[in-house]
Amino acid sequence: MLEQHATELLRHTVEETFPLAREVMTLDARQYTCPERFAQEKQQIFSRVPLVLAASCELRKPGDFKTVEVAGIPVLLVRNREGTVHALLNACTHRGAAVASGCGSAARFTCPYHGWTFAQDGDLVGIASSTDFGAVDKTALAMKRFPVTERAGLIWVILDPDSSHDPADMLGGIDELVAGFGFAGWNHIESRTMHGPNWKLTFDAHLEFYHVPVLHRETFGPERSNRAFYFSQGPHQRVVAPRGRPGDTAKDDLYALGRLPAADEPFDPLLVGEWILFPGASINTFYLNGQRGVLLSIVLPGPDVGTSTTTQTFLAETPPDEVTRAAMEELCTFLARVVGDEDLPTSALQQKALATGLLEHVRFGQNEGGLQHFHRWLDDLLKADDAELAALLAEPCPQR
Template sequence: MDRVKQLGNVAEIMLDYVENNRTFAGDKTMSVPTESYTSKDQWRAEMELVFKRVPLMLAFTAELPNPGDYKAMEAVGLPILINRDKAGKVRAFLNVCSHRGAPVAPEGHGNCARFTCKYHSWTFGQDGRLIAVAEASTFGDVNKAERGLTELPCEERAGMIFVCLTPNAPIDLDGYFRGYLEDFEALDFGNWTFLGARTIEGANWKIAFDGYLEGYHFASLHADTIHPRTPSNRMHFEGFGPNMRIGFPQRHISEALRGLPRSDWGAQENNGYDFVRIFFPNVSIFVAPEITQVAQLFPGPTPDRNRTVLNYLRREPVRDEEDRAAVETMINFFRDVTYQEDYVIGLEIQKGLESGAHDEIVFGRNERGNQFFHEWLNWYLEDDPSAPEPTM
């Protein structure tokens, strides 16, 4: 179906939710064991069966727009190097020198024609090949063809760069996203401007991620920030494989849509309704009128912690110093709201679950997004591709 027509259908559904006090509802409630958020065994299984197998969105085209640009980062405890070569191709590697294991690029962004390890100055090309060994005459024989950087499966699509953290693993974005990336192509995401990032830390990654998947908590937890714009407990869910698009109607959706032709309703994002776009297992994208926040949630070094990178983009480049100051103020506001209103209570939830007070938690019929996420998580943890996939 045409994208605008599909979004128009969703807008009509959300209009009904607001006007008739309803929301998307599943067939039943769902219980999840509390140890899912505390168990070291499950945490290890999540690393191996989920985070190291599925394509993770690790960077934006806007972060590496030019030949020679690179981004060095940590993901799931692994040092990752992503770069764009002189022909424009994006590649990903483990940021680990084949000599003694030191990084070949410092964490952050930069631009260079080659990567040189700061420990002993071994040098690697943009394609990962070992180019030079420092003082080679005294080192001894080295087969350069066998000593390149370890490459990771990588693909650039719709303004984003996806990486699989297991070398030589298959990467099938079409099979994984099932048409969802067309949404970002329509947004022209590849031509947006990267504004910067902030890092926050919180409880178990699923405790934090659960908060991105529902609006049932808006009235109580976001009474002064989100709730004035978006009514609590009014949500619509669509599934694209394990990924989701969550619709949130605004309070004035009736006024925003009723005066427009029905054919235009699908082009009114941020005017009557908003979407939060979810990439399983760990990305939440909120395209706001002023700025877009993309949260990447990475499991921490222990089950009770996560590290979240909040990335910020918008369509227009920064105009001047005054605009840059306004952007920084807005970024800090989004960061502070996310941490103070969501992550702080997440840390309290972590303590509560570790107390042993209850053996399980429950997601209501109205929290279908959370149910869907945990159903897909369980599907991956079962490690049985022949098992039926969850459906929305």
């Protein structure tokens, strides 16, 4: 599949052609502001679809943990002594207090409210003043566990403890396509989280390059292409600029290579572009001092329709030296500014305008095929019942 995408990109480059979507798509603007629609998305999307919540290397050692919140659901990710990752509801089964915050390493998790203690897999192992508390069945009071899998160096979670689905069976092959990065052995540089408006308004900016030379003219420059090629794998996508980045001689520049890489050459050009992992994660590659890194962006809904978080996680393929780490940290700051000072404020103004109800529709052009694909998949999954969900997600679908 990667070779097929690369061949098509090179063909369009030689022929100077550019594919467009069949028509302009019109979307009801209330889909960004309607609380009832958002409640459906939480139930039908974020409680049923495997979500990328972390890179494996963020939890490199046994005991490493990370907390996140998705649509108001507090989640604790932790790697146990055997190396298995668990995804738990971050709530003590006594009275619901969070047992962890932020990220770090812990052999056990002790509730800060009353001192109940839980193992790395969520089992309840200790009750403070247990004689005074009274007899309870500790085996029945483990923390809620969510289905979780590690694939392609990423941690995927279904946020329904009662889901009958294995998230590994619902990836539709996207894990195999991004496996070429080899993220499991990479290095976590830093993470930062920013707050924004509706999650779809926030994530829409990842799905087209039409805005780049306009909104980002001061940061990326007006010479950037506003076009994009789109390749789909089920609900997932890859967004690729139609020519090499100006002045960029990175190892993943397929256009500079002008052909498929040979078997003994770096695999990087086949991974070019921005990878969109449905419903809200993206992967962008960068090179500094010859070392490869990626920006893993995860957009998650907040507790209500008008809130979201964007977490930027920066990973390096090899442990960077002091100079390269400094350059990576500088790039991290720059990219946070692009999103925090340009993308998110713009999305917030969109949210304010759409919330008035005076704009009835938004439109996605023929040059915004990724947005069309994404929103059609959202609609399809909202209508899909649980019996057909796994088959719908697991079967790679042609581009619509």
